[in-house]
Amino acid sequence: MHKIVFLDRATIAPQIRLRRPSFAHELIEHDRTAPDQVVERLAGASVAIVNKVKLTADILARLPDLTLVAVAATGTDCVDKDYCGRNGIAVSNIRGYAVSTVPEHTFALILALRRSIVGFRQDVLAGEWEKAGQFCFxxxxxxxxxxxxxxxxxxxxxxxxxxEIARAFGMIPLFAAHKGKSGLGPLYTPWNEVLETSDVLTLHSPLTPETRGMIGLPEFRRMARRPLIVNTARGGLVVEADLVTALDEGLISGVGFDVTEVEPPAADNPLMQIAGRPNVILTPHVAWASDEAQQTLADQLIDNIENFVAGRPSNLVHGAY
Known part of the structure; x- marks a missing residue:
């Protein structure tokens, strides 16, 4: 019988049904797991389910029964995949579940910022409409x-x-060539041209050693059109202190972030210091989290575990995001 341990069940909303696998098993769910609890809780487990809990090489080396790490997300940077590959531990992830929810959240941020929804709402609550003396201000x-x-x-x-959504709004989408690279084909617009000519920049990249901190002050200083910058991907893609500097210096006109480099952010995080401004929206990493998307994720998670046990593994990753 397989022992399955979900280390951070609270990363999926409580109303989302997580069906039981069809084979003989023991399923243990923990809402949260601290780093010093991981080895004890996974002792004897053949399947670990994680979303954000770190499984480092040191931890994995102490779990000889583990055969599958089922990541309840697309990003697998929480797992040392090199160690898993060398030691016969499979790693699976979730794919395709966020194809509606993340783009919709992206455009919720873009629309709210382009139309100053937050600022106008704050003004209405502060009584500015009554003071305006006319039907609008x-x-x-x-x-x-x-x-x-x-x-x-x-x-x-x-x-x-x-x-696709941008084209429906009549926008002109430009796919940025990878930073520092050229000759990638007709889909791409040169990196610097995208920075220099965009009215809105939106990030949908994985966080890798190559992409970490790829937007900082040198990039912000190229943004001639003072764009909005929206990030529903990973916080580490942008140098947070530089983002605040860019906003303060007028290099960008607004910020819509669903992610921070450390989550949850501490009170002194640079983004928390600007979160109350009318041209800033900070949401708590929920772009992925519509009920529909979460249910798709939960179903695919169990599919991955069942398929692995049945000998037809699905959604395996091999040292890549």
């Missing part, structure tokens, strides 16, 4: 999407879906 800029250039960093399924 113009305390904040309002910009249409039609005709705006949308720079997309990341050309995977989410970036492609964002481009």
């Amino acid at each position: 113009f305390n904040h800029p309002i910009r249409d999407l039609r005709g705006a250039r949308l720079g997309i960093i990341g050309e995977g399924v989410l970036g492609q879906r964002v481009a």
Whole structure:
């Protein structure tokens, strides 16, 4: 009988049904697991389910019964995949579940910022409408999407879906060539051109050693059109202190982030220091988390475990995001 341990069940909403695998098993669920609890809780387990709990080489080396790490997310940077590959531990992930929810959240941020929804709401609550003396007032800029250039960093399924929605709004989507590379084909616009000509920049890249910190002050200083910058991917893609500097210096016109480098962010995190501004929206890593997407994720998670046990593994990753 397989022992299955879910180390951070609270990363999936409680209303989402997690069906039981069809084979003989013991399933143990923990809402949260601290680093010093991981080895004890996974002792004797053949299957570990994790979302954000770190499984380092030191931890994995102490778990001789482990045969599968089923990651309840697309990103697998929480697992030392090199160690798993060398020691016969399979790693699976979830794919395709966020193709609607993340792009929709991306455009919720873009629309709210382009039309200054947060600023106007704050003003209405503060009584500015009553003071205006007419039916409307113009305390904040309002910009249409039609005709705006949308720079997309990341050309995977989410970036492609964002481009589709952008075209429906009449925007001009541009896929950025990978930083420091050229000659990648007709899909791509040169990196620097995307930075220099976009009205909105949206990030949909994985976090890798190559992409960590890929947008900092040198990149912000190239943004001639003072774009909005939206990040529903990974916090580490952007140097957070530089983002605040860019906003303070007027190099960008607004910030819509669903992620921070450390989550949850501490009170002194640079993004927390600007979160109350009318041109900043910070949401708590929920772009992926529509009920529909979470149920798809939960079903695929169990599918991956069942398929592995049945000898037909699905969604295996081999040292890649």
